[in-house]
Each structure stands twice: as structure tokens, then as C-alpha cells.
Amino acid sequence: MARALNPALRRTLWRLLGALGVWAALGTPAAAGDTRAGDTRTGDTHAGEWRSWCGDPGSGASLGWHFYCDRQEERREAEPPSAPLDPHSSERTTTATERILELRRALEEARAEAILDPTPAKIAAYLELQRAALQRAAVFSDAFRRTVWASPELDYTLKRPVGALAKQVWSDERREARDAALARLGERYGLIYLGHAGCAGCKVFGPLLRAFAMRHGLDVLAVSLTGEALEGWPEAVPDNGRAVRLGLGNAPVPALVLFDTATKRVLPVGFGVMAEDEMAERIYALTALEPGHDY
Template sequence: MRAPLTLALTLSLVASGLPATSANAQLADSVFLSAPQEEPEAAREAVPAQVAEQSGGDFYCRERRLGEWFYCEKPKAKPSEQRAQQPTQSSADQLAAISKQLEEMKARAILQPTTENVSAYIAFQREQLNRASSFADMWRRTIWQNPELDYTLQRPVNQLGKRTWLDNRTADKNRVLASISKRYGVFYFYSSACAACEVFGPIMRSVSDRFGLTVMAVSLDGGPSKAFPNFTVDTGQYRAMGMQGQQVPALVLFDTQTKRPMPIGYGVMAADEVMDRIFTLTSVEPGSDF
């Protein structure tokens, strides 16, 4: 193919009046060499395996074979990157593994009390104690610097703070109980044959007199009460208050606004305990004291 093309170029130069020198022949050769050559069929089919795996389009990546520099091939992950991609063990699993290892080393030291086994157990145990000490120290430092996390600000534990808290609590309780009779009343269930009721009756009388609290004494067996001569006989009040069985003495706080009964407790209680329970049921949100 080259000889006819060179001859044709030479003849065209002669026809145009230019001498067919060797330089012109070289020019024709250079034109021929710069012309696109047709790639053999076998060469076109010999596509490397990595080119077939390229993720880009056929024309952009497969034909032009641009490789990973033009985002046609996904670069292979380095060994360090492969290790980093592996899922790490959770903290809970790590702690469980430490506990298991500690128990195993302890058992080995007991069953095989050699110097090596006992020394290994003591060293590993000391390591965990140091870790626990660091956690405890960081715990208290965090509490000091974050008052919203300090529970002792709500319920002091030191002697001075606890006394101050109790004084404030007593003042709040007295203020609430001074007006408790405006909304609440108490059902006092008893039995004339109950020895505990004989003891508890006068206590409830003192509570009623001190705070002006209305107490309705209800006899389950129809017998009288020395502390409450104006008693009434149970005609279903016990069950209406949500009480079960026949346990006496029993106290139920009744809200005259919501018509909702709230059992205070059973058995003999001191006057302060009765009023503390009434204050808690009426003025303290559940969970705020703990």
C-alpha cells in the first residue's frame, strides 16, 4: 500500500510543477506515516482483563483504556485500609471478655497455684482495679463540674446539707398540711376486736385535732371506737375505696375535688409518718425524691 501512495504523491508533485526530489519523497513518506493506521482485528480483540472490569462507559473507559486515573477502575484497597474497615469489637464485648479472662485466670491460679499463675492473676487483677479507680475518679470530677448531674444537690448526703434539706422539707410539709383539710379527708377503717386499732385510734385523733383534718371512722364489725365515738358502720365503703380483704387498721385519703381515693397504708403508724405519707401523696411528684 505504501509504494502506490508514494508514487501517486510524487506524480502529483510533478504535475504541479514541483521537482520530484528525494526531499519530496521523504515528505510523502512522512504523510503516509502520520496517517491513521488500521488496527488489526486480533489486536482490537486483545483487551486486557482489567479493562473489562472497568466501571465506566464502554467508549470512555473500555475503548480508551484510561484506567484508575480517570476513575474507570476502582483502586485496590491497601492492606492497612482493609484492616481499618473490619468491624471493631464493641465496648460491652470488650468488658465481657475482660471479666471472662479474669475469672479464667483466677480459676487457673486456684486449681494450679504456681508462682506464674498466681502472679499473672494478681497483675491482671491490679490492672482492672487501676482501670476502675480511674473511672471512679473521673466520675466524681464530672459530677463536680456538672451540677445538673449531681444528685446530692437534690438530696444532700453530708450532715450539714442533710439537716438544711430536712428543715426546708419540714417547713413545706407544715405549710401544705395546714390547708390539707380544705380539699382532703381521711377514711379510718377499724374493728372493735382489733388490738392494733385500739393503739392507732388515739394517734389518728391527735392528727385530726392538730391539723383540723376530717377523719371518718368506719367500723367493719359494727363495734364502737373510743377515739371516734361518732363512727359509722361499713356498708360497702371499704370496697368502694378500692380496698381488698379485711385488713385493719387502714387509712384512705379522699380527694373531694377529683373524688379519687388514695390508700395511705395499713397497720399502726406514728403521727409523723401518717402526715408524711399524706404530704407525699398530695404534694410530691412521683420519682422526684429519688
């Protein structure tokens, strides 16, 4: 059939067939638009914003050769480079208390493992952790005492010595201050002693209190709850409600209290048998020292 055709016609047919082949190879503009709309280009996985003039995605609308319905590329701002990881950053964010607890847990865990499975390796691991903990404690203790030596305002032993010689000096000074305070006690305070004849403690404490009062020149009002004479205090006066008025109606005996003539308050010195030094120290603390002075 091709032989019977006119040569001019045959050339025209060949041209049309060639154009159709090129057309099929390139694809229609609509197909090109669809392909771009799907954004299937190799290596491009970033989905941008659909261009406003293309209508709905997937509609297949063709706008000609000079319009493409692909996705508009989004601007990507350059991200600042991430800071390199610091292997010691976790130590800075961990508090000292948490680190101490971690060390303590590690030591306890190593000890538990050594107890449950006492192999040489586990016992050695526990001993190594224990040695490290003891070394830390030794360093702290040494630094602590060096700091105290160099900081007299932080040295509590200057206030309450612990050495034998310094403690003796402090005790002598304390005794002098205490005796001076007791000598001035009658200017403001009075001592009241409560007891009764059948009290075993009163039979021991009464004579001690008498000797203490005479040594320091103190006036004592002895009150007998039963109205009878007290051991060491034959001049004791009957109670007649005095104990109740002082707020000591049910107090155990022997009882020794201070009466403050300035404030009209009762300050209990103590209940039960007390030695002379103990009475002197309590009276001195109640009348001459502010709370917290000795601590």
C-alpha cells in the same frame, strides 16, 4: 550411488534435503496454530478469549502464515493498591462493651487457672490483671466524681443530700413544706379511718391517729366495721356498707384513706400501724408531689 549421480543432480538433491530439514524444524503452519491455540508459551498462564475467525478450539484449521489462532489477551485493568493493614483497625471496629467483656473474661480465666493450678506464676498473672482492673475502676470513679462536682445539673445530692449537715437542712425544709401541705389538706381532701373493736393494731393506731389529727388540725371520719366504738375514736360511726362503696370491703385494718372531693377518688394512705412521720410523709407525697419528684 552418490558418486554415479550427475553433479548438478547431486546439488539439487542436497538442496531438497536441506529444505526438508528446515521444514521439519519449523513445523507446519497448522501445527504452529495448534500450539498457539493451546497457549503453551512459557510463563503465560492467562487464558484469553478465543479469536472469532479460528473456528472451534482444537480443530487444527490452518489459515496460512499470517493468521494465528491464539487466545486474545484480555485487558487487565490496573487494580488499585490495597490499603496497608493497620494493626489498630480491630480496636476501632470493636465496641466498648465487647472490650469490657474481653477484659472480664481474661480476668475470670486467669482466676480459674490460678484456682485449679495455684502456681506462683499463675497467681501473679491473676493479681496483675486484678490490679489493672482495679486501676481502671479507680480512674473511672475519680473522673465520675470530678464531673459531678463540675456539673450541678448532674449532682443528685443537691436534690437529696447525703451529708449529715446538708441532710439536716433538707429535712427541715421538707418538714416545713409538709406541714404547710397538711394545713391545706381539708380544702380538698378528707381522711377516713376504718377499724373494728377486736383489731389489735387498731388499738395502737387509733390513739396515734387521734394525736396526729389534732396536731395538724385534720378532720377524720372514723368508721367501725363492727359498729362498736374504736380505741381513741368513741364517736366512730357504723360501717353500714361504707367500706364496700369505697372499694375497701376486704381491706385489712387499720386502714387510712384520703377521699378527693374534686375527683371523687379514694387514695389509700396505708394499711396497718403507721407512725406519725410516716403518715405525714405519705399524705404529703400523695397530695402535693408529682410522681417521680423525689427520685
